[in-house]
Amino acid sequence: xxxxxxxxxxxxxxxxSSHTAGAARIGMIARQLYGRQPKxxxxxxxxxxxxxxxxxxxxxxxxxxxxxxxxxDMRIPESFEIAKEEGMDFTIEAKDIRxxxxxxxxxxxxxxxxxxxxxxxxxxxxxxxxxxxxDGIDVSxxxxxxxxxxRNEDAPGRIKEVAAALSDAQINIATMxxxxxxxxGIAVMVVETDQIVPGEVxxxxxxxxxxxxxKFLLAN
Amino acid sequence: xxxxxxxxxxxxxxxEGIEFWKAIQLEDADERNxxxxxxxxxxxxxxxxxxxxxxxxxPELMSRSRMVxxxxxxxxxxxxxxxxxxxxxxxxxxxxxxxxxxxxxxMKRIVAAPTAGACGVxxxxxxxxxxxxxxxxxxxxxxxxxxAGVGQIIANRAYLAGASGGCQAEVGSGSGMAAxxxxxxxxxxxxxxxxxxxMALKNLMGLVCDPVGGLVxxxxxxxxxxxxxxxxxxxxxxxxxxxxxxxxxxxxxxxKEVGDKMDVSLRETGIGGVAGSxxxxxxMAGL
Numbered sequence: 137x138x139x140x141x142x143x144x145x146x147x148x149x150x151x152x153s154s155h156t157a158g159a160a161r162i163g164m165i166a167r168q169l170y171g172r173q174p175k176x177x178x179x180x181x182x183x184x185x186x187x188x189x190x191x192x193x194x195x196x197x198x199x200x201x202x203x204x205x206x207x208x209d210m211r212i213p214e215s216f217e218i219a220k221e222e223g224m225d226f227t228i229e230a231k232d233i234r235x236x237x238x239x240x241x242x243x244x245x246x247x248x249x250x251x252x253x254x255x256x257x258x259x260x261x262x263x264x265x266x267x268x269x270x271d272g273i274d275v276s277x278x279x280x281x282x283x284x285x286x287r288n289e290d291a292p293g294r295i296k297e298v299a300a301a302l303s304d305a306q307i308n309i310a311t312m313x314x315x316x317x318x319x320x321g322i323a324v325m326v327v328e329t330d331q332i333v334p335g336e337v338x339x340x341x342x343x344x345x346x347x348x349x350x351k352f353l354l355a356n
Numbered sequence: 357x358x359x360x361x362x363x364x365x366x367x368x369x370x371x372e373g374i375e376f377w378k379a380i381q382l383e384d385a386d387e388r389n390x391x392x393x394x395x396x397x398x399x400x401x402x403x404x405x406x407x408x409x410x411x412x413x414x415p416e417l418m419s420r421s422r423m424v425x426x427x428x429x430x431x432x433x434x435x436x437x438x439x440x441x442x443x444x445x446x447x448x449x450x451x452x453x454x455x456x457x458x459x460x461x462x463m464k465r466i467v468a469a470p471t472a473g474a475c476g477v478x479x480x481x482x483x484x485x486x487x488x489x490x491x492x493x494x495x496x497x498x499x500x501x502x503x504a505g506v507g508q509i510i511a512n513r514a515y516l517a518g519a520s521g522g523c524q525a526e527v528g529s530g531s532g533m534a535a536x537x538x539x540x541x542x543x544x545x546x547x548x549x550x551x552x553x554x555m556a557l558k559n560l561m562g563l564v565c566d567p568v569g570g571l572v573x574x575x576x577x578x579x580x581x582x583x584x585x586x587x588x589x590x591x592x593x594x595x596x597x598x599x600x601x602x603x604x605x606x607x608x609x610x611x612k613e614v615g616d617k618m619d620v621s622l623r624e625t626g627i628g629g630v631a632g633s634x635x636x637x638x639x640m641a642g643l
Contacts, residue, residue: 143503
């Protein structure tokens with residue numbers, strides 16, 4: 137649950153909190169999860185995002201977010217032109233995604249020398265969002281709290297190791313969710329923390345056996 | 357954990373002998389681990405942003421579709437002739453609601469309250485009253501806490517997005533929040549705040565989200581006027597001692613039920629309602 141300033145607020149560029157501000161936020165969080173500006177972004181819009189996205193500037197807001205703009209950035213209406221200047225290629229298409237929330241976007245990000253990443257997220261109103269898929273694995277987080285995202289091999293003891301590393305660093309876990317694609321396959325831990333997870337703790341986690349990738353999103 | 361019901365917040369007020377706004381502020385400070393002063397500063401920033409958002413209105417600007425933009429200026433000009441049906445204050449409420457709605461459609465910076473589509477309701481009620489009656493700023497910031505707290509409870513029990521629950525969730529919720537807020541400004545109790553909110557929500561229950569061409573312009577801009585007027589009427593009824601026969605939490609739950617039953621064509625898809633009218637098709641063909 138978000139704070140009262142998600143209800144009164146955000147201060148944002150119009151015209152729609154769910155379709156403009158929420159879309160910008162989805163783009164922004166996708167960029168943070170990818171850890172860089174993509175060289176190429178393939179964006180799919182579902183439901184109301186597909187039906188009314190153009191008139192709400194959903195397309196421009198998503199691209200603005202991928203360029204690192206926040207929902208109150210007055211340059212959102214010009215994001216397509218800015219993407220061109222910065223050399224970020226993108227395509228935007230409508231797509232029916234089964235059982236998805238009406239305001240859903242799917243973004244595939246590519247860059248030189250790094251793996252492609254796919255995220256699916258939806259906008260729930262008032263500028264708030266939830267990420268619901270990460271590279272094909274169901275997840276659920278908002279980015280409103282400090283969030284640690286760990287991709288690991290699905291094997292016994294991984295969760296204990298992560299919990300111990302955080303506990304040793306005096307970091308309190310607010311919520312923790314675990315997901316996996318299949319038994320013994322790839323798992324994702326989404327850990328919301330009360331404190332910021334410092335670089336050395338991230339390095340420590342990254343060095344552990346069976347941990348594939350570690351990513352930290354600062355609350356925003 | 358934020359309040360899950362108005363009742364929960366009202367019980368706390370009674371138990372601790374505090375006002376409704378204070379119960380919201382204490383919860384915010386606790387939830388986000390900030391001081392009461394920091395929370396207050398942030399709310400004051402919202403209050404400033406709301407006023408600035410209103411003041412940048414330009415009657416010459418039109419939205420990209422050219423459907424809206426000049427209405428705020430037209431209403432102002434009419435009001436200044438001094439012969440309105442609803443009186444000077446309410447005419448100002450109308451023009452301020454229109455101005456914010458137009459600003460939003462023209463991609464200006466606004467404060468979502470609770471959403472961008474409904475961003476005109478709160479400032480139309482609160483900023484207009486503040487300027488008309490020279491109210492201390494502190495009182496208005498308290499009122500924003502009341503509104504935000506009410507909105508959060510609606511979000512917890514129902515929803516705030518037109519795509520999920522229709523316009524009742526947007527302008528309806530904004531109206532419920534504004535009714536509660538202005539009721540506080542006029543000295544209403546926690547119970548009266550609840551009744552004001554309940555009556556405002558009930559009056560707009562079932563309101564569909566039917567934007568022409570999917571744009572937040574028609575009928576959204578003028579619907580903000582409806583939300584603002586309704587908020588003031590509901591607050592005045594509550595201050596007169598009139599009570600909602602259905603408790604506010606149950607009204608919110610009913611709103612959720614109505615939203616769940618609402619056809620998808622009436623939930624921000626730009627298909628049903630006035631969006632499905634022949635004139636809307638004509639307008640869209642011309643874009």
